[in-house]
Amino acid sequence: MTASRTPEVRHSRVKLLALIAVFALPMLVAWVMVTWRIGIPDERTAHGQLAPDLPSLSEWPVAGPNDALDTGDWILAFDCSSNCEVMADQWWRVHRALGREAPRVSRLRIGGSSDTLPGEMVTQWSTRPDWQQPGQVWILDPRGRVVLSYSVEVDAEDVLADVNRLLRINPEAPVHVGREVARR
Template identity: 55%
Template sequence: MTHAACQRLKLLAFFAIFALPVAVAWGMVEWRIGIPEERTAHGELQLSLPPLSQWPLTSAKKQGESDWLLAFDCPEACDDNADRWWRLHRALGREADRVSRLRIGGGGEPLPGAAVARWTGEAGWRSPHRLWLLDPEGRPVLGYAPDVATADVLDDLRRLLRMNPEPPMARFDQSSSVVGGGADDE
């Protein structure tokens, strides 16, 4: 093999190193080979729901202004569900202070750290024992059926908290904010 042929072979190998990944990626996209079909969120996206301020609720407080909110509907006594979401909240560890809990309805005293609100009207999208995860601005992000596994909700919540880091000075803001609307029953 001559020197010129060797140099051409090196040049072709150099082009192949850069062209091969592009060709493989194009083939994966074109023929849908090797692209995962799995979901990353366990809940249902809730883009059609109104923000929390438009829900027919008595006003409720959350711990911090930049907190995510776990809101769960308790049409009657729901001690098991309240305990379940309290334990999920504790399982967040150091991120627990970025999440507030809101129990809507139910009887009895709320568990520590939970706020209570009551429905003041009907909402067509409401269903008993449902859990909603709302962003810091009060927009519903995910909704969960009553039979959802707690580990799935914890996984989604951890992912959202990791993807949306806390603002640097947020831990020093100790004020609580009012969410929801309507007249206060209590």
């Protein structure tokens, strides 16, 4: 009688060990990955610098009313104090490259005296802040907070990649019911 129960007991023990392994093995693998940095990428996600210490757009020392915040869009702001025509054209092309997501982004040119390109808002610095560098580029969220900051040497493709990523992980807000009824 004990000889017939031995295979059942072994089978139950094997099941128990397999169940423990199913739950313990992923934790062991994760611990090894974290401890020895195996399989964890060292690269950064964003090309720009995170800028949580910069003031929001409403606090920037720019002349005139700031209409960029009224749109509720993401904002691509850039300092246009030198080589303005080239910079304005470059960021206009980045804006166009967004395709169907382009209406979710507004461009704000700060400085420069060249003609305004389509879809561009223009303002001037009333005083130059100490955190501003000529030719610098910023991506701001719909509330006007600086998300990423770029130096003048940034590649336009890197900014485009970052804007596309931000728009993808922050989907467009659903239309409010009140607005939908008002449109009918």
